[in-house]
Amino acid sequence: MELNLGGKRALVTGSSAGLGAATAKLLAAEGATVIVHGRDEARSGRVADAIRAAGGVATVVLGDLDTDAGADKVAEAALAGGPVDILVNNAGFYRHLSWTDATAKEWVSTYNTNVVSGVRMIQRLxxxxxxxxxxxxxxxGGGLATQPMNTHPQYNATLAARHNLAVSLARELKDTRVTSNVVSPGAILVEATKELVTGIGPARGWGNTWEEIEPNAVNSLIPNDRGRFGRADEIAAAVAYLCSDYAEYISGATIRVDGGLVKSAF
Structure with a gap:
């Protein structure tokens, strides 16, 4: 399927690693000019270099979206090369805290990073x-927006806010050809996830090799119909589809990419 992203310019926030990097690479492979955003110049540069090595077009913008001044800097740099047609609000922050440890200051900080930072980019672009x-x-977004855990409540709540603001934005953009949607991942196999699971797997009787550990970890922690963790490329694919002309009639939607997650036990 040709997604017709040639000639489009896409800014992916927080794309120096993980889901953001995978999304930036796939959008570039589909023909979009990608603006890689991060705070670390070396890490962001490596993603852009990988895109160029694969024949794509990428530039890098650096900046902290937690402040108005930082968001201004990122938006101005992104727009310097032309209009931004696609905004992927991926940047976010996560800390595993209990209700006791998640102070009011932590709630405010997490909300600013995970919610207000995205609003800043929406208002500028x-x-x-x-x-x-x-x-x-x-x-x-994420499944914890609707199935929150008892831990890191400050993070769970920001995911719910991200889902909510995306639908509100879709209503605001009524009668235009600008759409707003959510991609909601389940548990995705990134480096940190694999390290955690392989570290605790043998002690929990899940096995010693990854082939043994993965299905047992999934069954214990994130039971889903596919019986495995998701991959970053699968999230990127959902984003790319929503960016295409084929998704013209989709707005205000939440696309779950979670294997049919039943309930997280994390």
Whole structure:
């Protein structure tokens, strides 16, 4: 399927690693010019270099989205090369804390990073999309928005807010060709996840090799119909589809990419 992203410019926030990097690489492979965003120049540069090595087009913008000044800097740098047609709000912050340890200060900080930072980019980039009558805003959410755990409540709540703001934005963009949607990942196999699971797997009787550990860990922690962890490329694929002309009739939707997650036991 040709997604027709040639000629489009996409800013993926927090794309120096993980889901953001996978998304940036796939959008570039589909023909979009990608703006890789991060705080670390070396890590962001490696993602952009990988895109270029594969024949894609990428630039790097650096900046902290936690402040208005930082968001201004990122938006100005992103727009310097032309209009931004696609905004993927992926940047976010996570700390595993109990209700006791998650102080009010931690709640405010997490909300600013995970919610307000995305709002800053929407306010700086979506008005131009509306003027051009074409655009895509994809918010990366998560299953914990609707099935929160008893731990890290400050993070769970920000995911719910991200889902909510994306739908509100879709209502605001009524009668335009600018859409707003959520991609909601389940448990995705990134380096930190694999390290955690392989570290505790043998002691919990899940096995000693990854082939043994993965299905047992999934059954114990994140039972789902596919019986495995998701991969970053699978999240990127959902984002890319929503960016395409094929998704013109999808707005205000949450696309779950979680293997049919039943309930997280984390």
């Amino acid at each position: 979506v008005p131009q999309m509306r003027e051009r009558n074409w655009g895509r805003v994809i918010t990366i």
